[in-house]
Amino acid sequence: MTLAATLVPLQAVSFALVALGAPLVVLTRDPLRQALVNGVYGVSLVCLFVVLQAPDPALSMLAVSGIGYPLVILAAIARVRARDRRKEDDS
Amino acid sequence: MSRRVRMLVLGPGLLGLGALFAWAIAGLPAFGHYRGPYGYVLNRLVVPLRHTTNVVMGTNFDVRGVDTMGEEFILYAAVVGVTLLLRDESNARHVERHTRRLRNETVRLAGVAMVGGGLLVGLWLMAFGYITPGGGFQGGVVAAGAVLLLYLAGSHRDYSPFRDAHVLDPLEGVGAGGYVVVGLAALASGSAFLTNLFGRGTTGTLLSGGSIVILNWAAAIAVTCAMLLLFAEFLETYVEPLETEEAGA
Numbered sequence: 001m002t003l004a005a006t007l008v009p010l011q012a013v014s015f016a017l018v019a020l021g022a023p024l025v026v027l028t029r030d031p032l033r034q035a036l037v038n039g040v041y042g043v044s045l046v047c048l049f050v051v052l053q054a055p056d057p058a059l060s061m062l063a064v065s066g067i068g069y070p071l072v073i074l075a076a077i078a079r080v081r082a083r084d085r086r087k088e089d090d091s
Numbered sequence: 092m093s094r095r096v097r098m099l100v101l102g103p104g105l106l107g108l109g110a111l112f113a114w115a116i117a118g119l120p121a122f123g124h125y126r127g128p129y130g131y132v133l134n135r136l137v138v139p140l141r142h143t144t145n146v147v148m149g150t151n152f153d154v155r156g157v158d159t160m161g162e163e164f165i166l167y168a169a170v171v172g173v174t175l176l177l178r179d180e181s182n183a184r185h186v187e188r189h190t191r192r193l194r195n196e197t198v199r200l201a202g203v204a205m206v207g208g209g210l211l212v213g214l215w216l217m218a219f220g221y222i223t224p225g226g227g228f229q230g231g232v233v234a235a236g237a238v239l240l241l242y243l244a245g246s247h248r249d250y251s252p253f254r255d256a257h258v259l260d261p262l263e264g265v266g267a268g269g270y271v272v273v274g275l276a277a278l279a280s281g282s283a284f285l286t287n288l289f290g291r292g293t294t295g296t297l298l299s300g301g302s303i304v305i306l307n308w309a310a311a312i313a314v315t316c317a318m319l320l321l322f323a324e325f326l327e328t329y330v331e332p333l334e335t336e337e338a339g340a
Contacts, residue, residue: 056226056229059224060228063229063232064232066236067236067239072325
């Protein structure tokens with residue numbers, strides 16, 4: 001079996017994981033959990049890029065989906081929740 | 092607008108989009124059959140001409156270096172925008188805030204250990220970006236993320252040197268401006284903007300690629316400082332008011 005042939009099942013599994021992960025992100029309702037699920041989905045995309053022999057986009061994806069994006073989302077969630085709590089205290 | 096009207100608008104739109112999408116997918120080349128000449132040309136030319144074994148970086152910082160300069164300034168503009176919106180000069184920036192440290196020693200130890208490891212990975216990605224996969228952008232984000240772990244596992248005081256705008260602002264400028272300076276140096280020497288000025292060195296070593304090395308480090312400095320500035324502004328605006336509030340409660 002050639003190297004290309006051994007890669008086909010790996011590619012199929014990676015594509016399947018990405019296809020499963022995307023709806024999971026959308027269907028998660030709680031924003032905090034959604035941020036975490038989105039991080040896991042990002043890792044599945046990283047695996048897909050590696051399997052497709054594109055290590056540079058994989059590293060960019062890892063940096064953006066693992067570090068940059070979750071931090072911004074978590075900060076925004078913390079801000080909104082604090083405002084809600086303050087409103088509850090006032091009422 | 093009632094639900095019925097919405098569905099009437101949505102239906103044809105979805106159908107049209109679906110038809111166009113199916114048409115586009117049907118016209119794609121078969122999976123794994125790359126047709127464009129650009130990639131083949133670069134794969135043949137970059138290693139012999141530039142001596143960088145990572146063709147992607149040879150392309151980013153040399154063949155289409157002007158595009159990368161634009162991208163670097165997109166990030167620069169984004170950070171300037173966030174800073175202008177969030178930075179509050181009247182707020183005493185250097186007030187020592189007492190917040191709770193993480194209680195769990197094991198988590199703290201693991202976190203601090205990851206600061207060193209992450210920083211090392213980031214520096215490796217930056218330094219060897221044009222030899223193996225990596226580069227200034229990815230390495231910069233990883234290094235900045237590793238430093239942020241210091242905040243999460245340690246305290247405000249441990250992290251405070253890495254959020255000092257008096258240090259980060261000029262460094263960010265040096266990174267972004269350094270890229271342009273290399274381009275202008277080529278202009279001054281009588282060739283085109285961003286022409287590779289230096290010797291190409293030995294293929295597959297850190298001394299390869301000529302100008303690519305300097306451009307890569309300029310991008311690395313710019314991206315690291317940009318991310319640290321973003322973190323600093325977000326922490327200042329979003330997280331700290333929360334923590335003081337909780338501490339008082």
